[in-house]
Amino acid sequence: MGLLTKDFERAPCTVEISHKFESLHAHVKFNNGAVIYPGDEVQVHGGEIMAPFGEVISEDREATIIRASKLERLWTRLTGDFEVMELCEFSFSEEVTL
Numbered sequence: 001m002g003l004l005t006k007d008f009e010r011a012p013c014t015v016e017i018s019h020k021f022e023s024l025h026a027h028v029k030f031n032n033g034a035v036i037y038p039g040d041e042v043q044v045h046g047g048e049i050m051a052p053f054g055e056v057i058s059e060d061r062e063a064t065i066i067r068a069s070k071l072e073r074l075w076t077r078l079t080g081d082f083e084v085m086e087l088c089e090f091s092f093s094e095e096v097t098l
Helices: 070-085
Strands: 007-019 024-030 041-044 055-067
Touching: none
Parallel strands: none
Antiparallel strands: 007 024, 007 055, 041 055
16 A cells, blocks of 8 residues: 555455334455555445344345555544534533423
């Protein structure tokens, strides 16, 4: 991995889709122990997975990990805190109601 170049890595993975009242999520677990670092991108190959309500579906797939360049990784670490703050919602009011 260079200062401006990206590396590509293929990895087997398991995709879990949950569409339950208690949990609505999609998780990808790499079966070869690959680790994702700040700035990396993951593309899971294959068709769309649709889980009917109340079910959890797991499928084995292959993914491509696009490793961030050193410059991208540094930029992500420097600006990541600012992007998280965009998710915060602050409210200032004189009254407190519950």
